[in-house]
Amino acid sequence: MNTATLPLSAAQSAKRDIQTISLIGLAHGTSHFFHMLLPPLFPVFMREFGLSYSELGLLVSIFFVISGVGQALSGFLVDRTGARPILFLALGCFVLASVAAGTAHGFSGLALAAALAGLGNSPFHPVDFTILNKRVSQARLGHAFSVHGITGNIGWAFAPVLLLWIYEGTGGNWRLGYAATAAWALFVIALLALQRDAIDDSQGAWGHEKAGAAAPVHEHPMAFLKLPSVWLCFSFFFFTTSALSSIQSFASPALNAMYGLDLTVTKWVVTGYMVCGAIGMVLGGFLVARSQNLERNIAWAMTGAAVLLALTGTGWLPAGMALVAAALAGFGTGLAGPSRDMLIKKAAPPGATGRVYGTVYSGLDTGFAVAAPIFGALMDRQWNNAVFIGASLALLMGIGAASLVRKVPKG
Structure with missing residues (x-):
């Protein structure tokens, strides 16, 4: 008898959900960790390889152009072949990216590392959300999205700390830091392989596949692209991650130039932004469970973040307060995170979730790719x-896109 088909007790269901959520959270945190494979050491690369801010921004663009194109395509692949094997291939690319970064001797070597890391990053959102939506109980899905976002922020926050700690602790041996990032990716691969049954999306089912539910209407695989809600969600990601790109890549040197804060202090602004974002996401998971108006959640939270960033940009604040304000803005974007992910779920037609998440989240990559060289050029002009x-301003544009999602047809 196939015990996989037997109904689970409440305790068994909770245990299974927690295991799946934890493993996917670890994988997602690792993908965000590798977003930051190169930016924490940008000042080192400028000094050692003679690179400009514009060239550093181009490295970010290489990562996210490849990730964005790959993400849109990988959604189709996930829907066709399943998520789990693609997850392992993605993590393997992170190992190769670490090797390329650690052996780089100029822009071309760093570009190769950025390309490999972008390729590895590309399938994560279609993979993660396919596994979560198929394996996690509906009652815990909002919290699953919250944990998913939190671990992403932790990954973003941890990478600068690890790489700069190794750099400073070894007297400037930045290449050793990339040996550590490769080791981390290998550890995650090994752990997920040991717990592979918990991330097996073939063992779960979409809501429309469950007993008694109506069968989905079979449409052309590209039919979802005609839905305005999909493109509004894409636009939301484009604008909000353009904002994030500016903070991740250039907030530290910008604060140094504007307020005279030492770089050893301003380097913590990205970590602070991500930690505040993680705290916001914890609360955001409960907010999703209690609110039906996801667009309003997003609007209030992100407006607060936009105000704090604008105040920082005026140069009017005392130096220490500017650093705190920029970091606290992460709380607002984090609070909106689970509402954002649930909004996309509601915009996805049955059976096309992998494709929708792939397309919508490619807006994230597009935002990073477009914004980084623009903000880099602005920094070069001081x-x-x-x-x-x-x-x-980008956050305010994102709020506008999210507010329109409820008003357009979903299918």
């Missing part, structure tokens, strides 16, 4: 406040 003012 328009340092544009990092924060531009991020604030």
Whole structure:
């Protein structure tokens, strides 16, 4: 008898959900960790390889162009072949990216590392959300999205700490840091392989596949692209991650130039932004469970973040307060995170979730790819406040896109 088909007790269901959520959270945190494979050491690369801010921004674009194109395509692959094997291939690319970064001797070597890391990053959102939506109980799905977002922020926050700690602790041996990132990716691969049954999406079912539910209407695989809600969600990601790109890549040197804060202090602004974002996401998971108006959640939370970033960009604040304000803005974007992910779930037609998440989340990659060289060029012109003012305006544009999702047809 196939015990996989037997109904689970409440305790068994909770245990299974927690295991799946934890493993996917670890994998997602690792993908975000590798977003930051190169940016924490940008000042080192400028000094050792003679690179400009514009060239550093181009490295970010290489990562996210490859990730964005790959993410849109990988959604189709996940829907066709399943998520789990693609997850392992993605993690393997992170190992190769670490090797390329650790052996780089100029822009071309760093570009190869960025390309490999972008390729590895590309399938994560279609993979993660396919596994979560198929294996996690509906009652815990909002919290699953919250944990998913939290671990992403932790990954973003941890990478600068690890790489700079190794760099400073070894007297400037930045290459050793990339040996550590490769080791981390290998550890995650090994752990997921040992617990592979918990991330097996073939053992779960979409809501429309469950007994008694109506069968989905079979449409052309590209039919979802005609839905305005999909493109509004894409636009939301484009604008909000353009803001994030400016903070991740250039907030530290911008604060240094505007307020005279030492780089050893300003380097913590990204970590602070991500930690505040993680705290916001914890609360955001409960907010989703108690609220039916996801667009309003997003609007209030992100407006607060936009105000804090705009104040930082004015240059009016005392130096220490500017650092705190920029970091606290992460709380607002984090609070909106679970509402954002649930909004996309509601915009996805049955049976096309992998494709929808792949397409929508490619807006994230597009935002990073477009924004990084633009903000880098502004920094080269010493328009340092544009990092924060531009991020604030981008968040407001994202709010506008999210507010329209409820008003357009979903299918």
